[in-house]
Amino acid sequence: MSGTDLTRLTAADLAGQLASGEVSSVEATQAHLDRIAAVDADIHAFLHVSDHALEVAADIDRRRAAGEELGPVAGVPLAIKDVLVTTDMPSTSGSRILEGYMSPFDATVVARARAAGLVPLGKTNMDEFAMGSSTEHSAYGPTHNPWDLDRIPGGSGGGSAAAVASFEAPLALGSDTGGSIRQPAHVTGTVGLKPTYGGVSRYGAIALASSLDQVGPVTRTVLDAGLLHDVIGGHDPRDSTSLTDAWPSFAEAARDGARGDVLRGLRVGVIKELPDSGFQAGVSASFRAALAAMEAQGAEIVEISAPHFEFGVAAYYLILPAEASSNLAKFDSVRFGLRVTPAGTPTVESVMAATRDAGFGDEVKRRIILGTYALSAGYYDAYYGSAQKVRTLIQRDFDAAFAQVDVIATPSAPTTAFRLGEKIDDPMQMYLNDVTTIPANLAGVPGISIPSGLAEEDGLPVGIQFLAPARHDAQLYRVGAALEALLVDSWGGPLLDRAPVRGGVA
Amino acid sequence: MLARIQLSDEEIERLTGQLDVIVDNIAKVSQVATPDVPATSHPIPLQNVYRPDVVGETLTLAQALQNAPDAADGRFRVTAILGEEQ
Numbered sequence: 001m002s003g004t005d006l007t008r009l010t011a012a013d014l015a016g017q018l019a020s021g022e023v024s025s026v027e028a029t030q031a032h033l034d035r036i037a038a039v040d041a042d043i044h045a046f047l048h049v050s051d052h053a054l055e056v057a058a059d060i061d062r063r064r065a066a067g068e069e070l071g072p073v074a075g076v077p078l079a080i081k082d083v084l085v086t087t088d089m090p091s092t093s094g095s096r097i098l099e100g101y102m103s104p105f106d107a108t109v110v111a112r113a114r115a116a117g118l119v120p121l122g123k124t125n126m127d128e129f130a131m132g133s134s135t136e137h138s139a140y141g142p143t144h145n146p147w148d149l150d151r152i153p154g155g156s157g158g159g160s161a162a163a164v165a166s167f168e169a170p171l172a173l174g175s176d177t178g179g180s181i182r183q184p185a186h187v188t189g190t191v192g193l194k195p196t197y198g199g200v201s202r203y204g205a206i207a208l209a210s211s212l213d214q215v216g217p218v219t220r221t222v223l224d225a226g227l228l229h230d231v232i233g234g235h236d237p238r239d240s241t242s243l244t245d246a247w248p249s250f251a252e253a254a255r256d257g258a259r260g261d262v263l264r265g266l267r268v269g270v271i272k273e274l275p276d277s278g279f280q281a282g283v284s285a286s287f288r289a290a291l292a293a294m295e296a297q298g299a300e301i302v303e304i305s306a307p308h309f310e311f312g313v314a315a316y317y318l319i320l321p322a323e324a325s326s327n328l329a330k331f332d333s334v335r336f337g338l339r340v341t342p343a344g345t346p347t348v349e350s351v352m353a354a355t356r357d358a359g360f361g362d363e364v365k366r367r368i369i370l371g372t373y374a375l376s377a378g379y380y381d382a383y384y385g386s387a388q389k390v391r392t393l394i395q396r397d398f399d400a401a402f403a404q405v406d407v408i409a410t411p412s413a414p415t416t417a418f419r420l421g422e423k424i425d426d427p428m429q430m431y432l433n434d435v436t437t438i439p440a441n442l443a444g445v446p447g448i449s450i451p452s453g454l455a456e457e458d459g460l461p462v463g464i465q466f467l468a469p470a471r472h473d474a475q476l477y478r479v480g481a482a483l484e485a486l487l488v489d490s491w492g493g494p495l496l497d498r499a500p501v502r503g504g505v506a
Numbered sequence: 507m508l509a510r511i512q513l514s515d516e517e518i519e520r521l522t523g524q525l526d527v528i529v530d531n532i533a534k535v536s537q538v539a540t541p542d543v544p545a546t547s548h549p550i551p552l553q554n555v556y557r558p559d560v561v562g563e564t565l566t567l568a569q570a571l572q573n574a575p576d577a578a579d580g581r582f583r584v585t586a587i588l589g590e591e592q
Contacts, residue, residue: 104569197549211548240555241548314532325509332510334582339575342512347589353512365511366521370528372509383532386539391546393538428527444549470550 006031011076011170011224012251018064018075025057025064025075029119032077036121036168038503044143045153045163047082048089049122056119063117072251073227074117079169081160082123083130084215085204086110093206094126094156096139097337097359107204108239109173109215109232116231121169124159128361129328130180130208132156133433136424137363144420145188147460147499151417154184160218161188166502171228172218177208178316179413179437181216182449186412186463189451189495191480192218193225196470197444198243200229201236209323210241212316212441220496222450222481223258226250229473243471250477257478258485264298266479269405271306274436280415282455286462287411290452293486304401304408308393309439315390316438317431318374322384325371328364331356366427395443402469407479410436412449412463440467448476450484451495461495 006014006028017023033053040046050056060075085091085103092098106114113120127137135143135158143158145151146166153162160172161184174181176194185192193216200215207213217228229250236242256262268291276284291301333339333355334348342354360368374383401408413436423430440447449463464483468475488494513521567580576583 101573104565104572198552237557240557241550241552243550308538311535311538314535317528317532318535329510333575334584335570336573337575341585345589346585348584348587349510350512350589351585353510356509356511357513357517360511362517362521365509365513365517366524366528368509368511369521370525373525373529382536385545386535387532388545388547389539389543390535391549392543395546395549427524428531431528431531442549 007035007167009170010221011073011219011227012221014170015073015076015227025060025119026054028075029053029057029077029121032121032169035503039166040168042144042149042502043146043162043166043168044141045124045159045166045168046079046122047092047094047125047140047159050089050120052088053077053119053121060117060119071116071231073231076118076171077121077169078113078118079121079124079160079163079172080110081157081172081174082126083175083206084110084173085206086120086123089120089123091123091206093130094128094138094140095359095364096361097331097355099338101336103204105204108201108236110204112232113173118171118231124157124163124172126159127156128364129206129324130156130175130177131324131363131367133179133183133430134420134423135159136420137361139361142420145417146502147189148417151419151460152187154187154417156180157184157218161185161190161192164218164220165190165496165499170220171224173215173232174218175205175213175215176441177212178320178434178441181218182437182447182463182465183413183433185218185449187417187461189461189499190218190220191222191225191448191450192216193229193448193473193476194440194446195229195233195473196243196446198241199247199446199473200233201239201242203236203238207327209320210327211323212320220494222477222484223251223254225448226254226477245471248474250474253474253477254481257481260297260482260485262478262482263294266294266299266407267302267405268294268299269302269304269401269408271309271408271410272303273306273309274410278414279411280455280457282457283411283415283462286453286455287464290464290483290487291409293490294483297486302405304404306397306401306439308390308397311390312394312438312442313431313435315387315394316434316442317370318383318387319391321367321371322375323371325368325375328368331359363427391442394439398439398443398445398469407475408467410465410467412436412465416455416458416460416462436465445470446473446476448480450480452487453495454498
């Protein structure tokens, strides 16, 4: 080996070197396992590291040597968010109630990743049942932001974002119910995309809110996200919300976008109701600079109105708890998970209540209680019913906006990474973090966050979010890759090159 | 309680305060949810999703029981359904 650090390569470059035989999958996998061993005590991105990764990699190398035709990313390592069930590693969704749970089947996205020759490295940390914006609600302790270990890596998918940001994996899988892929991307200087609702199978994704959840890619570049999306996307008969559309290649869309022509004449909507005053100064400055860079290449910035977005957080925090309280009813201490038996003469009902008290963390309890309250007789119309109407109004806002523009742009989140512990005792402040990301989930439209730069005041990463109409995910890859190419060129290299080097000399 | 969570007194006190703040905030949905607006339950409407009526791959008995906290004779074992006073 020539001394190149394999963990610094993009998935696309690594895949190229694997295909040409320059490196083996065993070498690439070992390099990432070594990196995890060197830095994960500080980062805590992983809840479990696979015992089988090198065997899987050796099998890929063997098949390649035997002349088998392998997929474009075969042999590339992959981190998997713990919300996705796996047969060869525990799946806990960040909860004590599922500690040690071994699924008898693989999630469809995991099965597709294995079939494509991706090498699962381990399971990544997350807020318990994906409820949170900081990973501080994980039952197994928080993940730390590679840019500043005292700060949050975002959530719920902070583990996946921190894993790719700290070069522990080139690719990771995430899930996004209200921003859990995009907000971690924002605070870690990485790329995350929430596909159109139904674009990627949720079979085997431990459900949080079924009308909002989507699985998607978490990577360092837009092209890598497209490569992973191509592997996991498409119809799955085991998920009845899965769309039957024939999807274009998202990697191809990213390659096409990187040439930059897409920006000429592109109409980019900026939402009047999300004024700069609602964001940290360095976040809006980075956002405006990114828009100016696009404008210089021929994009047209158009002010649009989305009057109901301000009700999005409220509607979301009714719909999500309502659906979650129902989805989490399955944790009843009977078929799987923890069982706690209280003293005296317990009944199945007292066992269930004691188990759920011991097995769920505070945030999960809050949301289950909120959900059962919002759904209860007498309150249903005022709360859940009204929230569903807000959903219609937000969809109409999107329809009106996309009649005028090709994509919408927003800063991906209001602030850069806040400090661990800063918002943990104030759930409402934590919820308001999601103001920019939630509308996409309520309306089912796709969204991407890519790095737009560093905030002047704290030197921490900032992301820009693009939203497109439902089913137009490819447009996000084109636009995202175009802006990424412009910005990386202006910076003289990827943003992550400016993150602190961790784990000694690479 | 509908949530089926046995909370301690300390937890009840802490969560009650937090939930009051949250409920005050989310109640604003009723400001714009007028009667003329239809409700949306699902972002991308789909109807009548069927699968072919054939036997699929299903879990074996052992797989279904492998994560059970307690099992006996090929079934899940649970605590008594009724308490003494019932």
